[in-house]
Amino acid sequence: MWAELAVTTAKVVVVALAMVTTVPIMVWVERRGAAFIQDRLGPNRVGPLGLFQPVIDVVKLIFKEDVTPAAANKGLYYLAPLISLGVAMVTFIVIPFGAGHDVSLFGVPLRGLIVAPDLNVGVLYLLAIGSLSVYGIVLAGWSSNNKYSLLGGLRSSAQLISYELAMTLAVLGVLMATGSLHLSDVVARQSGAVWHWNAVTQVIGFAVFLVAAFAETNRLPFDLAEAETELVAGYHVEYSSMKFACFFMAEYLNMATASALTVTLFFGGGTLPGVTLTGWLGLFVSTAVFVAKMCFFLWLFVWVRWSLPRFRYDQLMQLGWKGLLPLATLNLVWVGIAMTMGWLR
Amino acid sequence: MAIPTTHFVILASLLFAIGAGGVLLRRSGISILLGIELMLNAANLTLAAYSRQHGQLDGQVFVFFVMAVAAAEVAVGLALLVAIYRRIQSIDVDRLSIMRW
């Protein structure tokens, strides 16, 4: 009982700390990456290569004046950033970050570097909690009592609902091929060789999922909820200081979760093709592999943001409903046919 | 120890009564729809509770169906509200007297 509790606590601490640590690192990567793409230098004064810039940023945010609009709906105005951050903080407990089914800690089997191995609804939990993130944005937009905020909030709720459909359908293809809701089973099925990865067997599904993930995390080219040039900053115009930082952190946490999910669903998670990983060494190696794959997608988020222009709103909706949704359905049909014919193992 | 089925049934009845009260007493169209949702949820809870009582999954399948029907109901209901709002600039059901002469 106590040993199990200790193991779970250890896993929560390790995973949560790792996820939170990605935020400052990603802020640095984003700023330096943007500078690199735009042929500038970027922040380079604080620490080597400007690495301590995020620390300074946090200090600045904490000491900024915290303004609350007089006409705002106070309760909801305070609640909204907490919802955003809270949702972003609890989604990743079903993601298997590394192997380690044969090691034990305090005499209790570890069952992989995954916080909740027993949650038998796995992916469904992730989708369900992920669908709640829209509340933070909508409430922020509405409670600020500002027309730009409201427009941003409305846009983003429509966007999130539309792209959630395509994303869920793309995930459904993977689940169909796996026959289980456990993400560890999804990873196990993709082990062995590169052509077992779902990104190879379900190329269309992967493309749909990736595009939808960009839209779900409100990142360019789909950041119409913010759209500085037309909506000032959308739903968080009226937020300052740490309340703004909550939204900021939630965005980067969501990016990390989306990357981790992409790696898990389509790129074989922590498995290395052709290598069997066992014991503690396997745990560390597979976690390293997972993180390496994840880093690629995190970089992709930055890369795309500074390379592509923003969509227009009607284009966004057209892409979601007329482009991605039929493609995701097509992917489901393909998986069904391939499974019946025995092309997928 | 497992929670007795009666507990769930009592909770569901309470929620159902609250939902019915909402439907009967409120005048805002949105609140009425919310009350209906609450009543459907209460019914779902009893279905799931008796599903466990009988050791059969059929009740849970019905909950699934009710959820789908509720989603359809909300889509049409809210569309009606939007249409009504466009016509009389209000969602107060007391003012909805177009069908009366």
Add this chain to the structure above:
Amino acid sequence: MELVVFYVAAAVAVVSALVAVSHRSPVVNVLSLVVTFFCVAVNYALLGASFLAAAQILVYAGAIMVLFLFVVMLLNAPSEQPTPEPRPVQRVAGLALAAITGAGALFLLLAVRVTPGVAPIDGNAVALGRLLVGPYLFAFELISVLLLAALVGALVLVKRKH
């Protein structure tokens, strides 16, 4: 332990349901109903219906209530004003009717004698899926038609005439 979770969830559910049907502001109504639905999801989890718990959050909290919130904001629905003329008869009759409905539901539900003892079942996705595409296949297909009809109906209803 489970009983404590149940009592907390039940109390929160009832209180937030009361707020949901009685508060004047539509946004507060919608949000407190979201809390109620969460508590119902907890109840599903306690009943061993983990798939339903996830579906409850995904469908109700994630989709249906967002739709409500969207419409509330789209219409910018004002808080409900107190009626100019008090209507005590309607109020009392409504409350009484709600109480009778609740009591009647409770009475009927408790009057059904079932064998005591709780059979353990596992409401996992696989078992539910087998039932859905097995004995209930026809109903399942009908539901899909119903959803399609609702989708088209909603679109036609809100379409502006040019």
